[in-house]
Amino acid sequence: MTQPLLEVSGLKTHFPTAAGIARAVDGVSFTLGRGEVLGLVGESGSGKSVTGFSLIGLVDAPGRIVEGSVHYGGRDLVGLSTAALRRIRGKEIAMVFQDPMMTLNPVLSIATQMRLAIEAHERVSKAAARARSVEVLARVGIPAPESRLDAYPHQFSGGMRQRVAIAIALLHRPKIIIADEPTTALDVSIQAQILAEMKALVDEIGMAMIWISHDLATVSSIADRIDVMYAGRIVEAGPVGAVLRSPRHPYTQGLLESLPSRTVPGEELRQIPGTTPSLTNLPNGCAFAPRCPRADTKCQVMPVESAAAERTWRCHHPETQRSAA
Amino acid sequence: MLGFVIQRLWQAMIVILAMSVLVFCGVFAVGNPIDVLISPDATQDIRAQVIAQYGLDQPLWRQYFTFFGRMLQGDFGESFVYNMPVTQLILSRLPATLELVLFAVVGASLLGIPLGMYAGYRHDAPAAKIIMGLSILGFSVPSFWIGLVLIMTFAVQLGWLPAGGRGTTASLFGIEWSFLTIDGLRHMLLPAINLALFKLAMMIRLARAGTREIMLTDTIRFARAAGLSEGTVLVRHVLRLIAIPLVTIFGLELGSTLAFAVVTETIFSWPGLGKLIIDSITSLDRPVMVAYLMLVALLFVMINFFVDLAYALLDPRLRRARA
Structure with a gap:
């Protein structure tokens, strides 16, 4: 197998809080190949966003990466100087966020924001920056980009704003784009559009992408592989089709069953009982055990990762009956 | 933008107008300047003459309009103390x-x-x-x-x-x-x-x-x-x-x-x-x-x-x- 583009191993990002240490990311490992789309799935608070931020060193203080490595381009990004990390951000690894209303600066024109993003890595003339901005805006499907360039974020609709944010992320043709729930804040019809365009862009430019989402439906339509996160750990990983057809981990099963589209009309919506555990006070064993229908005394001990046929899972009682994988 | 400027100028004029009424009446209520201006032993004639000279014998509204008319020309009268235009x-x-x-x-x-x-x-x-x-x-x-x-x-x-x-x-x-x-x-x-x-x-x-x-x-x-x-x-x-x-x-x-x-x-x-x-x-x-x-x-x-x-x-x- 060729060298992966990005290799994350044993990543731990902790936040000291008054109530104790919050283990937002607690030993996450995965790899990302060239041009591959990885879906990172989990509920709110599962650590998926913090994982994304950790990759490019954007963890908010007082949180910090306490252990692990992020290998990219022959270097470990963990422990890299701020200046060196800055040169990677936006140029090699870009990021798009959930709410375009919050990410774009409301008082700067699109042209200014794009120019700042270009100048962060290159010295270009104003005219060149403009030309490049127009080109990228056109690529993400902004109509009449030339005239829209001098507009301000509030003059765009939600979907268009997110396209602008994506355009800013694409300015330097990064190798990897981390998309942190980029469609969550949008209307369903716009979601589908953005999803389709992101997929097309990834294929066209040959970028790899980490698609962070709580929504299995969007992930299944865009990702090649899927990592399911729960309480700071990856509990199940594998090719998206196999994982969704025959989930091994009861949590993945629970997520799938709680999809409204899987419910027979008229029946009650299914849900996973209980709530996500407090990250400052995780159980010693499997963090999902208190909510798990199959939990028993064995689950007091943290299950080790099992692996078979490109798939991994972390459970004492994996589902094996429907072994279509 | 021009509409905004005009609107604000209009508002400014109203504010200034209201302030001129308030200021004039407020200062009028503060005290009688005549007592300060002329010595207490001046005769009644001189007193009346000075009051008339400063227009203080007029009703308040007339004094105000005189003041307002002059203000529009940039004339606030003469200082009682410094004897020069205010x-x-x-x-x-x-x-x-x-x-x-x-x-x-x-x-x-x-x-x-x-x-x-x-x-x-x-x-x-x-x-x-x-x-x-x-x-x-x-x-x-x-x-x-x-x-x-x-x-x-x-x-x-x-x-x-x-x-x-x-x-x-x-x-x-x-x-x-x-x-x-x-x-x-x-x-x-x-x-x-x-x-x-x-x-x-x-x-x-x-x-x-x-x-x-x-x-x-x-x-x-x-x-x-x-x-x-x-x-x-x-x-x-x-x-x-x-x-x-x-x-x-x-x-x-x-x-x-x-x-x-x-x-x-x-x-x-x-x-x-x-x-x-x-x-x-x-x-x-x-x-x-x-x-x-x-x-x-x-x-x-x-x-x-x-x-x-x-x-x-x-x-x-x-x-x-x-x-």
């Missing part, structure tokens, strides 16, 4: 206050905003804590006391700077200014510092609060994710986002300091407007009081107008609503 008197004092206040408020902002942004950006650093501690001092210690301490320290004990007066002035556009000469600047330094301390503290706290809030937003995270340097993030993003409250306070402080630099001007015997108004109040010099208050109203109207224009420049979201 407009000329005030204009002779205005530059002194203007340069002192501009020096103080602009200086406080130029110093306070970067300090506050630093304190907000590095809120855990020892330097930030020292800045914030000093800003509390600037807020809570009364300015007359600071003024006295400044004089005691720098003028009396160290003898570095003069304790009062404007020093040598130089002429520009036919007006005498202190800031054009070294000696004038030396005279201006202590009163300017005295005036600036409170504003400095306020600017620091505002800038810090804004910076702390903005630094946590996704806008900043996104800018950093695009690889922008911290300096660019602070100057291009944060400063623009915190500018509106800063401009607001800058305008308010500029206006109120121009109008009420009284304490500092008195302590440092700075011959500005503040001293003039205090003297006029004690001697019931009505024309000066009225003209001064009208000037203050005009200043505030003008400053608010420019602050509103600045809003529109700073925040595109406000442009469409106003246009």
